[in-house]
Amino acid sequence: MDSSAWDEQAVARWLDPLVLERGDIAEVFVERRRRTVVEWNDGEPAEPRVSLEAGTSARLRRGGRERLAFVSGADEAALREAIRGLQASAGHSPLPARSPRPRPEADSGSSAERWIRRLPGILGRHVPRHRLTWTLDEVTRRILPSGAPASLSERRLLSLEGTFVAASRRGDETRSLSFHAPEADATADELKEALALAAVPRERPVPFGNGTADVLFSGGTAAVLFHEILSHALEADAGESPLSRLSAARLAVSDLEVRDEPTRLDLFGGYERDDEGTRPRAVKLLDSGRLAGRLTDRARGGPRGSTGHGRRAGPADAPLPRGSNTVVSAGGATTEEMTRRLANGLWIDGIESGTVELSSGQFRLRYPGGRRVRRGRFADEIGPGILAGEILSTLSAVEPVIGREVRPCRSLAWCSRRGQVVAVGGAAPDVIVRRLSLKDR
Amino acid sequence: MMEAPPREDLPALLERLAPGSWELYRKTAETREADVARDEVSELWRREEGWAARWWSGGVRFASGSDRGRLAEAVGRESELPAHEEPMPRLPSPGAVRPASDAPVEPPPNVFERLALLVSEKSRGEATLASLALRRGRAIEDIRNAAGLSVRMESPRLDGVARAVGRRGSRGCESRAVFRWDSEPDLESLAARLADGATFPLATRGPTFPRGSLLLDPSVAAAVLASIAPLFTTQPLPPWVKRSELASRAVTIVDDASADAPFDGEGTSTRRIVVVEEGAFARRLHDLRSAARMGEHPTGHGVRPSYRIAPRPGPRRLFFETTRGVGPLELLGRVARGVFARAVTAPVSADLARDRYEIEFTGVAVLAGRATEPVAGARVSGRVSELLARIAAVGTDRQFFPMPYPVGAPTVLVEKVSFE
Numbered sequence: 001m002d003s004s005a006w007d008e009q010a011v012a013r014w015l016d017p018l019v020l021e022r023g024d025i026a027e028v029f030v031e032r033r034r035r036t037v038v039e040w041n042d043g044e045p046a047e048p049r050v051s052l053e054a055g056t057s058a059r060l061r062r063g064g065r066e067r068l069a070f071v072s073g074a075d076e077a078a079l080r081e082a083i084r085g086l087q088a089s090a091g092h093s094p095l096p097a098r099s100p101r102p103r104p105e106a107d108s109g110s111s112a113e114r115w116i117r118r119l120p121g122i123l124g125r126h127v128p129r130h131r132l133t134w135t136l137d138e139v140t141r142r143i144l145p146s147g148a149p150a151s152l153s154e155r156r157l158l159s160l161e162g163t164f165v166a167a168s169r170r171g172d173e174t175r176s177l178s179f180h181a182p183e184a185d186a187t188a189d190e191l192k193e194a195l196a197l198a199a200v201p202r203e204r205p206v207p208f209g210n211g212t213a214d215v216l217f218s219g220g221t222a223a224v225l226f227h228e229i230l231s232h233a234l235e236a237d238a239g240e241s242p243l244s245r246l247s248a249a250r251l252a253v254s255d256l257e258v259r260d261e262p263t264r265l266d267l268f269g270g271y272e273r274d275d276e277g278t279r280p281r282a283v284k285l286l287d288s289g290r291l292a293g294r295l296t297d298r299a300r301g302g303p304r305g306s307t308g309h310g311r312r313a314g315p316a317d318a319p320l321p322r323g324s325n326t327v328v329s330a331g332g333a334t335t336e337e338m339t340r341r342l343a344n345g346l347w348i349d350g351i352e353s354g355t356v357e358l359s360s361g362q363f364r365l366r367y368p369g370g371r372r373v374r375r376g377r378f379a380d381e382i383g384p385g386i387l388a389g390e391i392l393s394t395l396s397a398v399e400p401v402i403g404r405e406v407r408p409c410r411s412l413a414w415c416s417r418r419g420q421v422v423a424v425g426g427a428a429p430d431v432i433v434r435r436l437s438l439k440d441r
Numbered sequence: 442m443m444e445a446p447p448r449e450d451l452p453a454l455l456e457r458l459a460p461g462s463w464e465l466y467r468k469t470a471e472t473r474e475a476d477v478a479r480d481e482v483s484e485l486w487r488r489e490e491g492w493a494a495r496w497w498s499g500g501v502r503f504a505s506g507s508d509r510g511r512l513a514e515a516v517g518r519e520s521e522l523p524a525h526e527e528p529m530p531r532l533p534s535p536g537a538v539r540p541a542s543d544a545p546v547e548p549p550p551n552v553f554e555r556l557a558l559l560v561s562e563k564s565r566g567e568a569t570l571a572s573l574a575l576r577r578g579r580a581i582e583d584i585r586n587a588a589g590l591s592v593r594m595e596s597p598r599l600d601g602v603a604r605a606v607g608r609r610g611s612r613g614c615e616s617r618a619v620f621r622w623d624s625e626p627d628l629e630s631l632a633a634r635l636a637d638g639a640t641f642p643l644a645t646r647g648p649t650f651p652r653g654s655l656l657l658d659p660s661v662a663a664a665v666l667a668s669i670a671p672l673f674t675t676q677p678l679p680p681w682v683k684r685s686e687l688a689s690r691a692v693t694i695v696d697d698a699s700a701d702a703p704f705d706g707e708g709t710s711t712r713r714i715v716v717v718e719e720g721a722f723a724r725r726l727h728d729l730r731s732a733a734r735m736g737e738h739p740t741g742h743g744v745r746p747s748y749r750i751a752p753r754p755g756p757r758r759l760f761f762e763t764t765r766g767v768g769p770l771e772l773l774g775r776v777a778r779g780v781f782a783r784a785v786t787a788p789v790s791a792d793l794a795r796d797r798y799e800i801e802f803t804g805v806a807v808l809a810g811r812a813t814e815p816v817a818g819a820r821v822s823g824r825v826s827e828l829l830a831r832i833a834a835v836g837t838d839r840q841f842f843p844m845p846y847p848v849g850a851p852t853v854l855v856e857k858v859s860f861e
Contacts, residue, residue, distance in 0.1 A: 035749075038522065046525035049503045050518045051749050052511035055489075066483040072490040072507040085486050116522060237481075239571060239606065240613060316487050359606050359613035360642070364787070418574075419602070441790075 008150055014083050015146040018060050018090060025061040025298050026146040028082065029275065030054070030074050031315045034138045036112040040162075041131055043120050050112075054078075055315035058086040061299055070316040111156070111183065112136050118188060126195035132162035132177065143277035151277040156183035157268060157423060159413065160191065170204045176368055178352070180268045180413035180425075194410060205369050205383035207440040208346055214434045215387060216342045216373065218335070219349030220409030223326045223426025225433070226258045227412065228356040228363045229391045230285045231323030231424075234293070235309075235417075236300035241358035242391045243291060250290045251392065253400040255331055256431075258286040260295055262308060262324035268413050268425030269324040273308075276319050280308025285326075286395075297321040313420035320420060326412075328428035331402025338403050338430040340376035346438065347371045347378065350411055361391040366441070388437040403430030451494070451509060456587065458520060459496035462529045464586040464707065466493040468748045471546045472578030472598075477553040478571060484548075487578075491748030500524030501730070503751040530733035532588040533708040549575040549599065552626055559632030560605050560639075568607040568639040571615070575601040584708040594702045599623075600843055603631060607639030614642040616784060618660075621843040623700075630840070634660060638784035641803035644815035648806060648860040654779030654833075655821060655858040656772060661782045661789075661802060662850035663842040666694070666759060668791035668798065669825060670848075673716045673726050674742070674754040676735060681796040681826050684722040688829035692720050693765075696742065698757035701847070706752045707743035714740050716759075720829075728754040744846070758841075760849030766837040769852040774810040775834070780860065781805045786818055791825055798825045820861040831855050 015026040037049040054074035069085030262280035284292040297310030310319035348370035356363040365387045372379040415424040455463035476483040492512040493505040504519040506512030557570040600621035616638025697713035728743030743752035782802040790799040799822040836852035
């Protein structure tokens, strides 16, 4: 989908005069996005939608002042208009207006048709009665920073969301499904496994009861917990939070290590270059239970530079330091050992959404259901509810035994902050947290 | 490889694919945004263009693109995908064209310092304004269809989002207010919302009584109205809805976006629709497709949240009718024991299929018609049907809030509520 129609030297000639001081950032960002959406109702495709978009922005940052000019399109005319907008905003004389001849754009092809051919078979076998929305997002981003080489990144993200009817031991039951994964050779097989697991017959759920409970986060869902309470709090522009003044403090058991890993391209939030063109690196958020690094972009990187977490929802937005994939390191316990260790409490293997309010440190996680655990054994199916807690007390309540098998969390996909939605992901082993507040929905 | 076709090719392309069964939409928008925080200032200028086409050919089809060429390519790709058979609704017939202005968009007003001062004053120094993003702009929409319709609409906007942080000792709380100003900036009201939302949750306790009256601030009442708004487009209605007694007789709910735009996103004329009249469910809101499915007339409620999204039925400017309302002070005086819900602390949750709702809020305890002490956090939950039936009165102080479409609500008094 990329166009290499620009003269990069010309772009550099336009950008370089805007950079006056050390630390100034000037860059051009171009995105091309192709989105294919199909609604699936019991194996029948309906309301297909195809969207092809392109946008260009020019950005200048000096000190604490950010300027951004955005226009639709990704050709030279769009580029010139974005730079003219930026120059006018910064008080520079603008480029002369000119209408360059449109050039054809290269097209790398789409795998949408192939997926649409395969999906009826996959859905029909595992979840024949369904109302699901299938989306394939194919995004190419090109960044041309002043004083640095241009970079190009490409991602293909697949989502399947909605509801299906599953056999329950006491009749049919409508369940929700949320599967998000980067497109890869193994994605179809992983989707089949996820559908088969989601459709397993269950007892009719009962309420858990409001109060506090010990919770075993299974199925990679601990990644959602740590995304909310660590990743957001450690974004370099995060405001005051309970973690603000606790550099290198021990907050959790030494067995717990949590990293942000943009380089994990098998997870939904991975990328080879961030949206400022920086090659990303993994950042330890919690190192042996101690508070460790922060997630930075070019503007907030300090002497060590950006960690490669400057991310944008799209070309119309300025980059912000954002988390990518929250990954928890494996421990040594088996699933059975973890369940025994929980003893009495709630076992969950899915989380629908999460929020955190950094000033107070309060967070919430909505789960679709789970299992009650009594004396280390699975008991009742549990209905949907909300888990809540506070960042510091939750970190200190993590059990010192961690599961040995790290699983990707395929329900963690889109994260919104300040109106900007970016792809995120995660993977985690089983983790037990004691004394979380719990409320049935 | 893709070449941008000339403008006149798109209708021809659509007519070839779906003779007499297409519509073409174009939106151009220019905005200027100032995002101010304590140590950062962002200035953003955006000029966005978007195109969309919908046509009926072996089913309803939709494609969008950020320019004519991309839309043409998207239409071609979309035509290769399978679709489900659906009859075409009757398209709106020719309408008037209104010329759009070409005046430059001015930057939004710089009100950060004034607002920061007001937030500090209203919170007695306990809350500070953390950030203010203010956006001013203009959008122009063109709609054409195979029936000969060709209309143009222009809509200005001045909206934003502000964030304040309250501190008391080591405890902190954040409040966020989304706002839209149809005329001059209303800083007093915004500052009060931010200050109360950031400081009330720092109080030491929740409500000290289990039952009483619930007085909803206009912002909270608007959030409640927005949460039940899907009822007005749902087909079929949930079994618990009694059409003649959806709410108490004090409730009349209207949708009328005449002040915003003369047409909806499909080119149907905007009109005033009474959705709930003195408690009775009066009329649904329809777009072209939902109206055709139910054998009714479209009501002018085909909404496009973005050019990337196909039109769908939805409210456009929904509000409580207040012509027979009472003053907010009189409503306060009617509360023998209760809570004034000043700000929500979590999104209002409404499960309309199951007839359940939940409101989490912060506010002030009220005894004998007088505000007494802040309430840190409280929750009311139960049946939507009971909540609507227990609305005893609505005020006259209606304000509009972006949800994201404008939702207007005054102070609303609900009786016999259990607090958690």
